[in-house]
Amino acid sequence: MRFINRLLIVGALYLMLPGISQASYQCGIRKHSFVQLVHHGWTVEEGQWPWHVAIFHKRSKSEKYACGGTLLDENHVLTAAHCVVNRNTGYAISANNLKLHFGQQNLSTVSANVQIRDVSKVQIHPDHSSHRNDIAILLMRLPVRYTDYVIPICIDQNADIDLRNLEGERGWITGWGTTQTGSISDVLHTASLPVVSYLQCFNDHETVFGNLLNENVFCAGDRNGTSPGTGDSGGGMYFSDGDRWVLRGIVSFAKADELKNEVDTSKFVIFVNVQRFLTWIREIIVDNKPNSTETSKRISERECERFKGLARKRRNKICDNSRYPHTVSIIFSDNEVKCNGILVNENHVLTACHCRRDNMGETPSKVQIDAYGTVGILKVICHPHHKERITYHDIAVITLDTTIELSSNILPVCLASNWTENLYDTLLQTGYGVSIETGIKKFIESEDNQVITKERCDEIISRNRRLPDGIIPGQLCAINTDQLRTSTSGSSGSPLQSVNTRSCMYTAVGITSSGNQDHERIRESNQTVVDIYTRISHYLDWIEQMVWSDEPPVTTTTARIRTTETTTNNIVPFHTDFVFPDD
Template sequence: MVEHGELPYQVAIMEIRKKDFETFCGGSIIAKSIVLTAAHCFVDMDTQQMSQGREYNLIVKPLEKVLAVAATVKSEYYKHETDAIAQWRTLRQFTFPNNYNFPDNDIGILYLSEPFIFNHFVRPIKLATMDKEYYGFCLVSGFGQISKTEKSPYLLKAQLRPLPGSWCSDLHHKDMSNVICTALIDADIGEGDSGGPLVCKNTGDPMEKDSYGILVGIACATYGDIHSIFTRVSRYYQYIQINRSTKLSSVAIKGLVNRRLRKYKTTCGATIIKPRKILSAAHCFHSNVGKCRNLFYPGYEIVCEADKSMYEHKYAVAGNLDNVAVFKQDPDGQWRTIEKVYYPVKYAFPNHDIAVAFLHYPFIYNAYVGQIPTASRNIDYIGQCLVSGFGRTGHKDSDQSTQLLLAHLVLIPKKPCNRLHRKVMDGFVCTSSSPTDVGKGDSGGPLVCAHTGDPNEKDKGLLVGVVSGHNVGRGSFFTRVSRYQKFIETAKSAAFSTVFSAAAYSFSLHGNTFIFLTLIYQTVFLF
């Protein structure tokens, strides 16, 4: 049995029942408001569709009846019980890889409604960053079954021996580099241990600094009497970091939909790049008539100031994950009015589809709100990147997400993108069509990449694109942020208000220009 404070990172994920709370999975604290667990703790396959041989859906467990409990060594509580040490938290959101297919990519991230308070009994654990073989014994802990019929009433721990990766791959006849296999000798994991931590010491990982080791695995499954498998944390380190940064920096531009109930709905997305500065798409704020003024920046072009009617009754909302929200009802949501919006004078959808918006008051950075760095180098990105938004999840207008969603999209290099779209796409980042593509309502949202080589990136991911549009059968395109670095950096609220030349003139798209654009982009959706 584990003593209080011995494993301060361990979390019990409990289901609320009529008379009690019962643990069904474990988790690990990695930040004040974030818990790492297994995807299969919350996601099931639609077995009826699978049995009929059809493409199946994933069913996500409702979060309303789930709690994350830290500093507890008990697996079950009756509702009248009290615990002075334990910290109970409801859940805000759960995310997992879009290519999850048990046991592949079995990892999930829980976001709490209220952050844990760190003390002697509650502390985070560092994540493994290096792919390597682990030797000796590592520590597993959980609240699961201790026999086929008996479940442990308390948190237990055991030492497990990791097996060589080649042995595990040979046994399964496939590449198992995304997991860690452990031998079943003196101990094992059971039902209820899923999502719990596998912690190793003396790994040589640069992140290992605490005396209780580093999180290397997440309990996934047991295969007969041979071995257990754990999702290898180091393989998902960037996924976790980017997921966190994207969610922190995501902003919803909300417009009023019900005055009596004070309800606002997301119309576009944006990204925090400074406390008072957000980045979005120009078409979210463009009108046929706008003000254009000349900036006194050497070598720079004219910029357009969006008409006030396009944003004066809207809010930029951070820290709120709901598509439709009641004004300032969520205590963690930060609602800000918009002061000014600027976009390039050459904007003509989809070209130059980027906008900088300034807020009247700055966002306050905390566990739910933060900024993300912007790309500075014109790099041909490869692999997968993360996109977030509140847009459509199906073909109908009613098929719209109720909460902020995150998904990985496969990038298309520049040359194939040019061929696919039959034009030069140097000002865009392109992604292929997929079931988790962007949709109406995602416009202005972020595309975040890792391992870009950009000096601005550090370890939090990098904003490389702004959601612009989708071309049927050819994928989505994002305005390439690095192409507008000078525009983004020099844009200053006070400067735009005072250093323009006295001369000002109106700017509009002529009717024939609009028709011409329609003919060229007839299969392009402007979100």
């Protein structure tokens, strides 16, 4: 990978969960979180890109690094077709001449975190030729074991095939490609590159790119020396999709520097548009598992994907949906707003259990949805372990008496799982409250909430009748320095959430339990406010049982593969320049 002269190495913040089973790892969610502050290249820490794979070519008894790849599941790696095609014959390289390294950070050493696998099958896209349909899947002889350093990437099946909405967004690449000295780097590097329009790419070099640009590829690059280099082929281009990382591209080819016979880093780079090949990828993976079915996402995840289809973004890339399309206010029988709720689908709202009645015995009668109006409440079901005047298990599901018609302005929230909530640093709290001074209802927005550890929270608060056992696993504590929120009441049931500006979606992490007039807020040093939230991930199984039915079955299909290969002048694939072994 080629970089500009200044190389910045960024420190890492580690979140480690040792000894977790294979099923506990989810695609695109790494166990080590890294602070990403710059757009130019730097050295990768172990576990930073756990889905990146090193592909080696074997010749006699030696191995030589050739390309990168991306782990799709425990058995399959996605890469560029030209990485596994013999350039002399045009046929796929024998699987016996390939070796895969997972969890590797330095090519010169094999640490305890590295797993090595043989390849049993090489499957090239059936329409691959030269630099078109430059995509291939490798099937391993033995599956890898998921660890903090070996985790598969996600592919968003609902992402838009048209990449115009991605233009200007920066994706991340990684690899051991050539450095400025012209040699393969021993150490894995990473950088981010912006996606550019087809017109920009065409104008960059009409002769090279003119006949190769189509809907199956896209262009990216800064044209400042930060670029994939020879040896980076086949590696992925990743984008953050809120709580996880998704694969959108594969490093494919670029214009050659005719004097140096290597990548011209002053030009854009061509990536395979993975979204265009989802059907083929799915067919290959299912075909390689004839006696099994695909693992379905849990129902709340699948519903979140459905809701994403309603979110809209304008051409200026500003989200078109309302500011907080999932936040509702709960109106009691005395016609007063005393709590908030979170819309989770067309018929259900999530709130705090203590909102089922107030101190005067008044109960919720309807919810107010700004873009819709008022809707009657059919029933309120609290978690069975909740007890009166105890803050624990403070969660309830409200069933509405009317099915809401969803839109970009009436949009349910996504629900955090055990593996997604840890990625959020600063969280947003929103809801409707009543000004203590004026008695007027107003919208509350608090942006600077940061989750703290149970230990720190227990140090700050004192055990009392509402918290006899201190903070329990079903709760979260968050600190906030915003003093304006102390002048309102009625924020119970409001969401603590993260915001994904790319998909225009919100993910709820917690439900406000304490912190309003009824449940006292705890102060630290008379400045920092500590609020207690019910932890959504802890109750996700119960929520899904109350709100959704079982998931539908998954169907399977099969496919057959063939391959051809030709050459194109003035184009440089990114693999290293050496003779491939014959089949």
